[in-house]
Amino acid sequence: MLEHKVFGGTKIENFGGIKMKNTKIRLRNYIIVALVVLLPILFIFYSPVVMAWGIINGIITASVFVFGAWFILSLFMGRSVSCGYTCPYGALQEILNRYIMKKKPKSERADKIRYFIFVLFLLMVTYFVLKSGGLRGINLFASSSQLVILISAFIITIGLFSIVFGSRAFCRYLCPQGVFLTIGTKIGRKIKIPSLHLKSVQDNCSDCKLCDKSCPMGLNVSYMVSNGTMENLNCILCGECIDKCPKEAINYSFIKD
Numbered sequence: 309m310l311e312h313k314v315f316g317g318t319k320i321e322n323f324g325g326i327k328m329k330n331t332k333i334r335l336r337n338y339i340i341v342a343l344v345v346l347l348p349i350l351f352i353f354y355s356p357v358v359m360a361w362g363i364i365n366g367i368i369t370a371s372v373f374v375f376g377a378w379f380i381l382s383l384f385m386g387r388s389v390s391c392g393y394t395c396p397y398g399a400l401q402e403i404l405n406r407y408i409m410k411k412k413p414k415s416e417r418a419d420k421i422r423y424f425i426f427v428l429f430l431l432m433v434t435y436f437v438l439k440s441g442g443l444r445g446i447n448l449f450a451s452s453s454q455l456v457i458l459i460s461a462f463i464i465t466i467g468l469f470s471i472v473f474g475s476r477a478f479c480r481y482l483c484p485q486g487v488f489l490t491i492g493t494k495i496g497r498k499i500k501i502p503s504l505h506l507k508s509v510q511d512n513c514s515d516c517k518l519c520d521k522s523c524p525m526g527l528n529v530s531y532m533v534s535n536g537t538m539e540n541l542n543c544i545l546c547g548e549c550i551d552k553c554p555k556e557a558i559n560y561s562f563i564k565d
């Protein structure tokens with residue numbers, strides 16, 4: 309049941325559980341800047357390159373644990389905790405596009421590439437784990453000059469890719485981890501545990517399209533609102549559309565109608 313409240317003349321919806329003030333969501337701007345600034349440290353603890361390097365060498369790196377935690381959280385938080393609020397590589401792409409190119413990824417056909425990469429990634433993991441006779445040890449602080457070069461190349465590549473193809477284009481078109489986390493989100497929905505999702509009030513929407521402009525994943529949010537279909541495999545639950553909507557037509561909720 310939705311509650312209607314009036315704050316300073318503005319109607320605000322309480323979406324059956326979570327009423328989040330926009331100012332809180334603006335904290336995300338500081339978070340993504342901090343993630344990029346801390347990238348030279350964070351890559352040791354989370355990097356798909358370090359994870360792949362570890363698997364090839366039969367070693368479990370910190371990235372595997374971070375990724376495992378993200379997957380578990382995706383069951384009830386969707387991709388918000390991982391892609392939306394803690395991935396430094398997503399944050400880097402978002403900042404580059406927010407301040408340099410201001411371009412959105414739009415190709416829905418290219419979305420399918422990441423599923424292909426996901427399958428390749430699974431095959432690669434299986435091959436190298438079998439080849440090295442299983443994972444033999446743990447190294448939580450894996451770092452070497454070779455890894456620094458590989459990660460620098462990876463960061464430059466995803467940065468350029470997002471500048472050319474749009475904000476978070478790497479997340480949308482290429483990231484295999486995003487597919488894993490989408491699967492986690494789907495499992496959470498399937499087993500019907502309370503999980504974070506977007507909710508909309510169509511009647512509030514004035515079709516100003518500010519939500520479309522704010523979405524770092526390039527989603528057609530106003531269309532989602534007008535159709536009442538807020539579920540989207542590419543949504544990272546970042547809350548930018550909630551923050552920008554002047555009519556309070558979108559909000560977070562844990563409760564499914």
Ligand code: SF4
Binds near residue numbers: 523527548
């Ligand atoms: S639809 Fe909203 S919450 Fe989802 S990715 Fe776009 S801006 Fe973020």
Ligand code: SF4
Binds near residue numbers: 530
């Ligand atoms: S920003 Fe809000 S009012 Fe504007 S189109 Fe999006 S949902 Fe509708």
